[in-house]
Amino acid sequence: MAEKALLLDMEKCIACRACQVACKQWNELPAEKTTFFAAAGGYQNPIGLSPSTYTLVKFHEKEEKDKLKWLFRVHRCMQCVDPACVKACPVTPVKAMTHDKKTGAVYVNRELCIGCGACREYCPFTIPVIDTQAEKSTKCTFCFDRTGNGLEPACAKACPTDCLVFGDRDKIVQMAYKAVERLTKKGRQPVIYGEKELGTGTKKIFVLPEPLDLYPDLPKDPQVSEDLGLFHDLLKPFGTLTLTAALVGIVLGKVKEVKDKKDDLVTKTEEG
Amino acid sequence: MWILNRIAKELKKLYAGEGGAFPDPIVNLNWNYGEGEEPDVHLVAKDINGYHLTTGKLAASFAKLMDDGTTSSGNWLYCASYTEDGNMAARRGLEDAPNKIGLYPGWAWCWPVNRRIIYNRASCDLQGNPYAPNKWVVKWTGPETKWAGDVPDGGWPPGEKYSFIMKPEGHARLFGFGLADGPFPEHYEPLEAPVKNAMSSQQSNPTIKIWAGEMDAVGSPDKYPIIATTYRVTEHWQAGQMTRNNPWLVELMPDMFVEMSESLGKSKGVKNGDKVRISTARGHIVAYAVVTRRFKPFKLNGKAYEQIGLPWHFGFKGLAKGDSANRLTPHVGDANTNIPEYKAFLCDVAKEVG
Numbered sequence: 001m002a003e004k005a006l007l008l009d010m011e012k013c014i015a016c017r018a019c020q021v022a023c024k025q026w027n028e029l030p031a032e033k034t035t036f037f038a039a040a041g042g043y044q045n046p047i048g049l050s051p052s053t054y055t056l057v058k059f060h061e062k063e064e065k066d067k068l069k070w071l072f073r074v075h076r077c078m079q080c081v082d083p084a085c086v087k088a089c090p091v092t093p094v095k096a097m098t099h100d101k102k103t104g105a106v107y108v109n110r111e112l113c114i115g116c117g118a119c120r121e122y123c124p125f126t127i128p129v130i131d132t133q134a135e136k137s138t139k140c141t142f143c144f145d146r147t148g149n150g151l152e153p154a155c156a157k158a159c160p161t162d163c164l165v166f167g168d169r170d171k172i173v174q175m176a177y178k179a180v181e182r183l184t185k186k187g188r189q190p191v192i193y194g195e196k197e198l199g200t201g202t203k204k205i206f207v208l209p210e211p212l213d214l215y216p217d218l219p220k221d222p223q224v225s226e227d228l229g230l231f232h233d234l235l236k237p238f239g240t241l242t243l244t245a246a247l248v249g250i251v252l253g254k255v256k257e258v259k260d261k262k263d264d265l266v267t268k269t270e271e272g
Numbered sequence: 273m274w275i276l277n278r279i280a281k282e283l284k285k286l287y288a289g290e291g292g293a294f295p296d297p298i299v300n301l302n303w304n305y306g307e308g309e310e311p312d313v314h315l316v317a318k319d320i321n322g323y324h325l326t327t328g329k330l331a332a333s334f335a336k337l338m339d340d341g342t343t344s345s346g347n348w349l350y351c352a353s354y355t356e357d358g359n360m361a362a363r364r365g366l367e368d369a370p371n372k373i374g375l376y377p378g379w380a381w382c383w384p385v386n387r388r389i390i391y392n393r394a395s396c397d398l399q400g401n402p403y404a405p406n407k408w409v410v411k412w413t414g415p416e417t418k419w420a421g422d423v424p425d426g427g428w429p430p431g432e433k434y435s436f437i438m439k440p441e442g443h444a445r446l447f448g449f450g451l452a453d454g455p456f457p458e459h460y461e462p463l464e465a466p467v468k469n470a471m472s473s474q475q476s477n478p479t480i481k482i483w484a485g486e487m488d489a490v491g492s493p494d495k496y497p498i499i500a501t502t503y504r505v506t507e508h509w510q511a512g513q514m515t516r517n518n519p520w521l522v523e524l525m526p527d528m529f530v531e532m533s534e535s536l537g538k539s540k541g542v543k544n545g546d547k548v549r550i551s552t553a554r555g556h557i558v559a560y561a562v563v564t565r566r567f568k569p570f571k572l573n574g575k576a577y578e579q580i581g582l583p584w585h586f587g588f589k590g591l592a593k594g595d596s597a598n599r600l601t602p603h604v605g606d607a608n609t610n611i612p613e614y615k616a617f618l619c620d621v622a623k624e625v626g
Contacts, residue, residue: 016506021520031519036527036560038545045524061565068565 003104004147004203005169006079006156009179011188011209012163013072015043015057022158023055026143049075051131051138055155062214073215074155074164077127077140078194079106079203084224085119085128090235090248097137104203105142113137116248118231124198124222135245142203172205179207197222231255277311302344314359320346321354330355333385349383360386371408371421387423393435394444400430452479452607462616463604464553466493467572481605488603491553496618498536499579500552502597508585511598516590528586528594530559532621536578537563540621547624550580550600552617557595558624580621 024031029052034045044059055076062069083106089097096112097119099105108119108128115135120128128139143153151157152166165175176192183190193206212220234251235243280303287295305319306312322331322345334351337343345351353360365378375388382388389395392409396402400412400419410421412430419427426437434442447455459471463482469475482488507525508515515521530548542548544563549556559582569576586594601614 017524020524024520031523034523034526036529036545038560038562041544041564041566042527042529042531042560042562045526063565066568 001102001104003081003169004166005172006142006153006204007165007167007172007175007179007207008074008204009163009165009176009207010071010073011179011183011190011207012161013057013074014161014163015059015070015072016160017057018158018160019055019074019155019164020053020057022154023140024052026146026154027054027141029053049127049129049139051129051134051136054138054140058215058217060214060216062210071210071214073206073208073218075217076204077106077142078125078197079140079142080124080198081200081202082198084122084124084198084228087224087228088118088122088231090116090118090232090243092243100144100148103142103144103147105144105147107141107144108137108139110134110136114243114245114248116243116245116252118248118252121252122225122228122231124224125219169203169205176205176207183207183209193218198224227255227259230258273311273313273316274309277305314354317354317359317361319344320350322346322348322351332356352385353381353383369421371410373407373409375422377422385423387425389422391425391435391437391444392422393425393430396430396435398431453477462613463602464491464496464613464618465616466497466499466577466618467575470573477607479607481607481610483603483605485603487554489553490602491618493618496552496620497577498619498621499577500550500582500600500617500619501579502582502584502601502614505583505585508583510584511587511596512585512590512592513587516585516587516592519591522590522592525585526592528557528559528597529562529583530621531562531564531567531581533567533569533578534563534565535569536567536580536621537561540623542621542623549622549624550582550619551622552600552602552619554602555599557597557599559595580619 023029032046032050032052036042037045037047040047040059041061044057046053046056049056055074058073058075060071060073062071083097083099086095086097086099086106089095091112091114094109094112096109096114098107098109100107113136115130115132115137117130117137119137120126120130128137130136131138143151143155146153147166156164156166165172167175173195176195180190180192188209189211191206191208191210191212193208193212194202194204208215212218231251234254235248238247280301283298284301284303287298305315318330322337322343323329324331324336324343326342331337331343331345331351332355334345334348337345337348337351360381363378363380365376367376367378369375369377377386377388384390389409395404395409396411402408402411408421410419410424412418413420415429418429425435426433436442436444439445458474459469460477461467461469461475463476463480465476505525507521530550532542537543542561542563544561546561547558548561549558567579567581569578571577582597582600584597586592587596600617600619602612602617604613605611606613
């Protein structure tokens with residue numbers, strides 16, 4: 001299968017949130033008990049991703065010539081081409097965070113996952129959410145169980161405006177550049193996000209009609225933390241059987257300690 | 273259909289057993305939709321189409337229906353939908369009609385008599401030649417072959433009758449008979465308006481229907497200076513009986529809210545997310561405030577007025593509960609259809625205390 005990707009042409013998003021519902025329907029995720037969410041103007045719900053919400057339309061606003069414009073953005077796993085979460089996953093010999101050979105999708109194998117949170121810790125976008133009760137990591141599966149059977153992801157299937165389009169990654173990138181052309185002609189300042197981020201890019205290719213500053217929840221220059229190697233070095237002495245979420249938690253704490261010390265040193269050096 | 277079938281069968285049984293003042297119409301009611309748990313939908317569709325009762329054959333078209341008791345039809349418009357050739361609505365023919373305008377006459381079926389475009393003879397002049405030959409609907413091909421294209425709206429030769437056959441004069445109407453107002457356009461203010469009508473000495477439509485009950489009070493701008501309007505959200509449908517009981521939709525839109533400008537919020541001491549009481553001459557409700565730059569005061573006759581917006585959909589039962597905007601809206605009925613003035617009325621807002 002050629003490398004696949006999903007175009008998210010956000011100018012076409014009307015925030016109908018059909019993708020949110022379709023995602024829950026396909027993945028059999030329960031509804032969350034929500035209340036009026038004032039901070040996002042009452043229209044965004046739930047507030048964030050959760051073990052039962054893999055995708056979410058976020059509501060941003062922009063004031064333009066005394067008129068307010070909605071800026072919508074679909075928030076979910078970016079499906080990195082070179083996924084740090086898979087590298088971070090300490091479960092051995094088979095990783096719980098799965099990089100599916102057939103579809104290229106990155107998803108959590110719930111049978112193997114120990115819910116340690118290393119994937120979230122090392123995700124450059126801080127996407128996976130740990131279900132602490134079930135002790136599982138949760139996130140968008142890129143609908144590997146649909147795409148592997150020749151179907152498009154549930155969100156793309158439900159999208160009524162073709163804001164979400166699934167296809168071969170090279171074609172999706174071309175479509176993104178065409179969308180940029182269209183938006184530039186309209187006097188917007190479009191940005192492609194996901195083509196080159198993290199060096200190798202992601203499989204979610206965003207076309208944002210406005211500059212990145214207006215989407216404060218997207219990191220401007222996403223990076224994979226460089227202490228990923230240290231994390232694995234510290235885990236090395238432990239065998240497959242002894243690996244628990246609690247143990248990984250301690251190791252992650254240790255990594256943070258080492259890192260803080262280093263940062264401290266750097267600061268001191270800079271000061272000195 | 274399942275419910276109706278059960279009720280009808282039970283009623284027939286009760287009337288047959290117990291009798292009554294006049295049991296015949298129910299006891300002898302023709303009700304034969306099978307003995308299964310579910311009524312046989314094909315038998316229902318056939319009944320709607322109709323039968324020749326002497327032969328037991330399905331009626332071929334409404335032109336064959338008689339008023340002498342020898343035929344039956346549930347609805348004459350649907351006669352020809354289920355014939356001796358089968359269920360016409362289940363056809364999946366992929367061939368277009370000869371005019372190639374996408375009629376696909378062999379795909380499913382439509383009333384009347386599978387005519388895809390009603391009044392289609394209006395697309396021709398009085399000689400039966402189409403006004404738009406490149407996208408013709410029907411055309412006269414001579415006394416032998418008659419009309420081609422769609423099923424013509426009346427098969428008689430061109431020139432004999434005008435095309436709008438359901439109108440006595442045979443023509444389409446720009447202004448229909450029987451309307452309470454018109455035909456010339458006029459601007460009227462809503463029944464509850466903060467300003468005098470600047471376009472006419474007549475303040476509001478003189479032909480609207482106004483009731484006189486307790487819930488029909490009309491508010492004045494000195495007591496209710498703020499303009500209110502109502503609208504819908506994508507996630508809920510009408511009064512929400514279906515959508516407010518669907519957990520996934522309730523998650524998306526859980527509560528009743530009211531949208532207002534920052535200036536109105538400031539003057540009333542209302543912040544985003546506060547609970548607000550909205551009052552009209554009819555009653556009051558409580559909703560969450562969305563204080564937003566999307567709402568701005570606007571000028572009428574040179575004076576600035578504030579406006580608030582309320583969604584419909586909420587009510588006192590269901591997974592998501594909330595006050596109903598219906599409590600606020602006026603019950604004035606428009607001149608012809610009695611549709612109330614839900615889009616423009618007067619209110620006041622205050623921060624809800626406690």
